[in-house]
Amino acid sequence: MRIDKVDLFYLAMPRVTRAADGTQDSVLVRLRDASGLEGWGECDASPLVTIAAYACPPSHGNIVGLREVLVGERLETPADVPRIGERVLREALDIEHAHHALSGADIALWDLLGKRLREPAWRLLETVEPGPAGSGLAAPRPKLPYASVLFEETPMATRERARALRAEGFEAVKLGWGPMGRHGEAFDVALVEEARAGLGPGARLLVDAGCAWGEDDEIAWRRARAFAPFEIGWLEEPFLPDAIAAYGRLRRRGPAVPIAAGEGSNRLRFAEDLLENGGVDYIQIDAGRIGGMTAAFRVRRLAERRGATYVNHTFKSHLSLAAAIHVFATAERFELLEYPAGGSELSRALVRDPLLRGRDGLVRAPDAPGLGVEVDLEAVRRFVKPVRIEVAGRVVEETPRV
Amino acid sequence: MRIDKVDLFYLAMPRVTRAADGTQDSVLVRLRDASGLEGWGECDASPLVTIAAYACPPSHGNIVGLREVLVGERLETPADVPRIGERVLREALDIEHAHHALSGADIALWDLLGKRLREPAWRLLETVEPGPAGSGLAAPRPKLPYASVLFEETPMATRERARALRAEGFEAVKLGWGPMGRHGEAFDVALVEEARAGLGPGARLLVDAGCAWGEDDEIAWRRARAFAPFEIGWLEEPFLPDAIAAYGRLRRRGPAVPIAAGEGSNRLRFAEDLLENGGVDYIQIDAGRIGGMTAAFRVRRLAERRGATYVNHTFKSHLSLAAAIHVFATAERFELLEYPAGGSELSRALVRDPLLRGRDGLVRAPDAPGLGVEVDLEAVRRFVKPVRIEVAGRVVEETPRV
Numbered sequence: 172m173r174i175d176k177v178d179l180f181y182l183a184m185p186r187v188t189r190a191a192d193g194t195q196d197s198v199l200v201r202l203r204d205a206s207g208l209e210g211w212g213e214c215d216a217s218p219l220v221t222i223a224a225y226a227c228p229p230s231h232g233n234i235v236g237l238r239e240v241l242v243g244e245r246l247e248t249p250a251d252v253p254r255i256g257e258r259v260l261r262e263a264l265d266i267e268h269a270h271h272a273l274s275g276a277d278i279a280l281w282d283l284l285g286k287r288l289r290e291p292a293w294r295l296l297e298t299v300e301p302g303p304a305g306s307g308l309a310a311p312r313p314k315l316p317y318a319s320v321l322f323e324e325t326p327m328a329t330r331e332r333a334r335a336l337r338a339e340g341f342e343a344v345k346l347g348w349g350p351m352g353r354h355g356e357a358f359d360v361a362l363v364e365e366a367r368a369g370l371g372p373g374a375r376l377l378v379d380a381g382c383a384w385g386e387d388d389e390i391a392w393r394r395a396r397a398f399a400p401f402e403i404g405w406l407e408e409p410f411l412p413d414a415i416a417a418y419g420r421l422r423r424r425g426p427a428v429p430i431a432a433g434e435g436s437n438r439l440r441f442a443e444d445l446l447e448n449g450g451v452d453y454i455q456i457d458a459g460r461i462g463g464m465t466a467a468f469r470v471r472r473l474a475e476r477r478g479a480t481y482v483n484h485t486f487k488s489h490l491s492l493a494a495a496i497h498v499f500a501t502a503e504r505f506e507l508l509e510y511p512a513g514g515s516e517l518s519r520a521l522v523r524d525p526l527l528r529g530r531d532g533l534v535r536a537p538d539a540p541g542l543g544v545e546v547d548l549e550a551v552r553r554f555v556k557p558v559r560i561e562v563a564g565r566v567v568e569e570t571p572r573v
Numbered sequence: 574m575r576i577d578k579v580d581l582f583y584l585a586m587p588r589v590t591r592a593a594d595g596t597q598d599s600v601l602v603r604l605r606d607a608s609g610l611e612g613w614g615e616c617d618a619s620p621l622v623t624i625a626a627y628a629c630p631p632s633h634g635n636i637v638g639l640r641e642v643l644v645g646e647r648l649e650t651p652a653d654v655p656r657i658g659e660r661v662l663r664e665a666l667d668i669e670h671a672h673h674a675l676s677g678a679d680i681a682l683w684d685l686l687g688k689r690l691r692e693p694a695w696r697l698l699e700t701v702e703p704g705p706a707g708s709g710l711a712a713p714r715p716k717l718p719y720a721s722v723l724f725e726e727t728p729m730a731t732r733e734r735a736r737a738l739r740a741e742g743f744e745a746v747k748l749g750w751g752p753m754g755r756h757g758e759a760f761d762v763a764l765v766e767e768a769r770a771g772l773g774p775g776a777r778l779l780v781d782a783g784c785a786w787g788e789d790d791e792i793a794w795r796r797a798r799a800f801a802p803f804e805i806g807w808l809e810e811p812f813l814p815d816a817i818a819a820y821g822r823l824r825r826r827g828p829a830v831p832i833a834a835g836e837g838s839n840r841l842r843f844a845e846d847l848l849e850n851g852g853v854d855y856i857q858i859d860a861g862r863i864g865g866m867t868a869a870f871r872v873r874r875l876a877e878r879r880g881a882t883y884v885n886h887t888f889k890s891h892l893s894l895a896a897a898i899h900v901f902a903t904a905e906r907f908e909l910l911e912y913p914a915g916g917s918e919l920s921r922a923l924v925r926d927p928l929l930r931g932r933d934g935l936v937r938a939p940d941a942p943g944l945g946v947e948v949d950l951e952a953v954r955r956f957v958k959p960v961r962i963e964v965a966g967r968v969v970e971e972t973p974r975v
Contacts, residue, residue: 181964189634193667196632217636217668219964223625224670230598232591234619264784264814265595266619267839267862268626268670382666412666413842437669440815444846460669556965562583562621563958 172204172287173245177238177276178571179225181218182554184515191321191348191381193486194511194518198222199551200275202241202283210283211546213490213521215459216271222558224263224272226568235262237272246287249298252280253465260462270437270462277463278494278542285541292464292543293500293536299468302475311500313533315343316510317377319486322349326358326365333369333376336512342532343375343507347407352383360397367401375507377431379407386410388420399427405453407431412441418449429453433470434484436461442470446479455509457484458494467498471505481505488514488521493542496526500536508534520550548573574606574689575647579640579678580973581627583620584956586917593723593750593783595888596913596920600624601953602677604643604685612685613948615892615923617861618673624960626665626674628970637664639674648689651700654682655867662864672839672864679865680896680944687943694866694945695902695938701870704877713902715935717745718912719779721888724751728763735771735778738914742934745777745909749809754785762799769803777909779833781809788812788819794826801829807855809833814843820851831855835872836886838863844872848881857911859886860896869900873907883907890916890923895944898928902938910936922952950975 183196198218202210214221227236240262244255256277263269281292288295293311318341323329329346336344346366351359367376378398384390391409398406406428410417412435421430431453436442437460445451454474458467467483474481482505483495492511499505510528511518519525522544526534537543552573560568585598600620604612616623629638642664646657658679665671683694690697695713720743725731731748738746748768753761769778780800786792793811800808808830812819814837823832833855838844839862847853856876860869869885876883884907885897894913901907912930913920921927924946928936939945954975962970 183630183632187631187633189631189637191634193633193635215667217626217629217632217638217670219629219962219969220622220625220668220670223622224619227619227621228585229589229591230585230619231589231595232593233595235591236619264837265617265862266622266670267673268619268622268668271669413840415842415846435666438815440817440846444817444842444850448846448850460667557963559961559963560621561959561961567621 172247173243174202174241175205176203177225177241179222180551180570181222181556181558182517182551183556184517184554194514197487197517197521198275200279202276202279204283208283208286210279210286210541211490212275212278212282212494213459213487214271214275215457215487215491216274219558220268221272221275222568223560224266224268226560228562228567233264234266237263237276241276246280246284249284249295252277252284253299255280256462256465271460274459274461274463277465278458281464282541289540291536291538292497292541296464296468296497297501299465300472302472311536312503313529313531313535314496314508315506316341316508316528316534317343317345317375318512319345319509320513322346322351322362324350326361329362330365330369333366337370337374340528340532341512343377344370345377345379345509347379348381351380356393356397359394363398363401363403375404376401377404377407380409382408382411384409386414386417388417388424391421392424392426395426395428403428405429405431407455408434415444415449418445418451422450431455438462439466439469443473446473446477451479453480453482455482455484458498459487459491464494464498471499471502475502482507483509485509486511488518489525489544490522490542490546492526493537493544496534496536497542510534517550517554520547523547574608574649575645576604576643577607578605579627579643581624582953582972583624583958583960584919584953585958586919586956596916599889599919599923600677602681604678604681606685610685610688612681612688612943613892614677614680614684614896615861615889616673616677617859617889617893618676621960622670623674623677624970625962626668626670628962630964630969635666636668639665639678643678648682648686651686651697654679654686655701657682658864658867673862676861676863676865679867680860683866684943691942693938693940694899694943698866698870698899699903701867702874704874713938714905715931715933715937716898716910717908718910718930718936719743719745719747719777720914721747721911722915724748724753724764726752728767731764732767732771735768739772739776742930743914744934745779746772747779747781747911749781750783753782758795758799761796765800765803765805777806778803779806779809782811784810784813786811788816790819790822790826793823794828797828797830805830807831807833809857810836817846817851820847820853824852833857840864841868841871845875848875848879853881855882855884857884857886860900861889861893866896866900873901873904877904884909885911887911888913890920891927891946892924892944892948894928895939895946898936898938899944912936919952919956922949925949
């Protein structure tokens with residue numbers, strides 16, 4: 172089959188705030204072949220900038236918009252997906268935004284191909300890069316979902332939030348961003364202490380500093396030590412995404428808790444750099460940013476080879492969550508799954524069949540063809556913001572009717 | 574003063590081809606204060622994607638469009654420019670395209686501030702990051718311009734091109750892209766041999782492979798050896814921009830000629846990674862991509878500390894060339910300047926006062942306030958492609974009349 176049509180949809184809640192809540196809007200990529208078979212993907216990216224990367228007129232041989240590259244491409248076997256992705260990145264070599272934009276198309280390609288071949292994406296992905304002999308499982312392994320939410324504005328409210336999540340049955344919880352890092356050490360420690368108190372002993376507590384300390388490895392090292400008594404599973408993003416040198420310094424000092432980072436990785440090298448030179452223990456990859464499931468899968472392989480732990484970053488809908496879990500469904504050692512537990516109505520309504528926790532509390536990769544989740548067109552209609560772009564009077568983008 | 578207005582202009586030639594010629598279109602950023610004083614900058618980036626990064630509605634606290642961050646910002650002292658840039662990158666943390674987009678604004682900020690303070694940008698830039706004592710010159714040092722053109726389709730035509738550039742008085746010439754790497758070793762060597770024959774002995778010959786060999790350090794090592802007899806000053810971009818591991822492998826093998834790379838650096842870490850882990854001899858930075866003159870200046874300092882050589886990448890108009898030369902005007906050791914010698918009518922018409930070679934063949938940083946070049950509004954009017962973007966019926970971008 173060939174890619175016949177590439178459509179973009181900008182969805183948003185009626186009101187968007189400045190909270191670090193990535194579920195307030197979304198951009199979806201829909202790929203169609205001539206028979207009308209569809210694949211869907213979601214980027215964790217600015218919708219308008221992403222749409223522009225698909226629709227932009229070419230500037231020269233190294234700036235060609237993604238739609239132009241994708242339309243007419245042949246999609247028959249799993250090897251076609253990385254081949255198409257490489258072609259996109261080559262023709263969009265000088266479009267910085269190419270990786271964020273490609274992410275949605277790559278996910279949609281796996282969805283579409285899986286539907287065509289009647290195979291779940293996790294099985295097809297194994298062909299991207301073979302693992303060491305005996306490393307892959309023949310069936311997906313259930314993952315332990317950690318509820319991923321923002322810190323509340325006070326330690327006491329954070330305690331209540333943690334308690335409520337535990338009551339919902341979560342065995343692992345991550346709190347992040349919000350006031351962390353804004354009011355000094357005592358406040359930061361109180362946030363973590365109360366999170367642990369609310370969660371109770373036994374459950375896993377993960378802490379996301381939300382880039383709070385810039386490049387300051389001294390503060391990060393001290394916070395790691397101060398948080399350690401509350402038995403946190405990791406300290407995430409103490410630094411800005413680019414601060415590889417700071418991650419390296421922290422590693423050499425020997426932090427008191429494991430360090431996690433990587434959600435900002437918008438190309439494979441970024442993740443590789445964090446692992447090789449930043450020395451992180453957990454590498455957190457968003458398939459909706461790094462260039463799709465293909466690039467995310469390559470990071471999984473890199474982590475397997477290096478003995479680091481791969482974990483998804485997901486703060487969008489369950490369309491993104493499905494893309495995320497397929498990438499490492501067959502990896503036995505990587506057991507944690509970031510699981511959006513709050514999120515906007517948009518993010519909750521987007522697929523008809525969200526990935527619910529089983530009775531054992533675990534989440535399984537769908538075994539249906541492609542991603543195994545179905546986009547609810549009614550939700551798309553409800554939240555879509557039609558985009559129209561004209562350049563010199565010519566319409567280069569117009570959102571189709573759903 | 575405060576930034577009162579942020580305008581974007583998409584310029585393009587009537588016909589855009591797929592040649593690796595970045596002068597076929599352009600995107601300009603114009604910043605204005607309340608008094609009407611203006612600063613201009615140019616990005617080497619996709620115009621439409623860049624405009625979308627300025628105009629996009631916010632998605633959450635980490636995706637805020639650049640115009641919204643810039644309007645109302647205070648600009649009084651040189652320290653304000655990096656401060657504003659950091660704020661942009663923080664509020665646009667999850668917009669991959671932020672660095673390409675910021676580049677134009679950062680350049681325009683230096684232009685505007687220079688005009689306000691009646692100082693050339695090269696003098697103001699020294700405040701970004703002090704160099705080692707005695708390292709900076711009190712006055713700009715003239716640079717040796719190398720004519721930067723594409724390889725012709727045959728070795729013979731390349732010989733004629735090189736000969737013509739020498740006849741125009743260029744003491745240094747770079748040829749790149751085109752057929753290099755497409756027809757095997759004998760053809761590649763013939764291109765370089767004939768370039769040298771056309772140029773004659775004595776003049777500097779630089780070779781740009783245009784990412785021809787992907788990640789294959791074996792081919793790159795062999796080409797370096799095969800090109801060495803023709804006394805080339807460097808072999809540029811043998812690999813794709815992300816292939817840091819391949820650059821590192823080539824370095825460890827000991828290539829027969831110096832290696833240059835870096836034009837794809839769209840963030841400071843990218844250049845740092847190439848220097849630290851790729852081991853390149855020449856680091857080539859485009860101020861129109863990496864986040865502006867501020868980020869480029871930081872790479873200059875990094876190169877000074879590491880003993881590597883900084884050189885500009887410029888393949889746009891002389892507005893970009895002016896931005897480029899100010900960054901390293903006071904660096905004594907960095908003597909080469911990439912100088913667009915071909916280029917479209919648009920790129921040649923854009924400023925009224927291009928940076929011509931002096932009678933000694935050298936190029937000097939302007940000593941006038943700001944960038945020291947004046948955008949020709951007539952050229953902007955002639956080449957502008959008005960952009961109009963609507964989201965859910967609301968106009969979020971409309972190119973103003975010039």
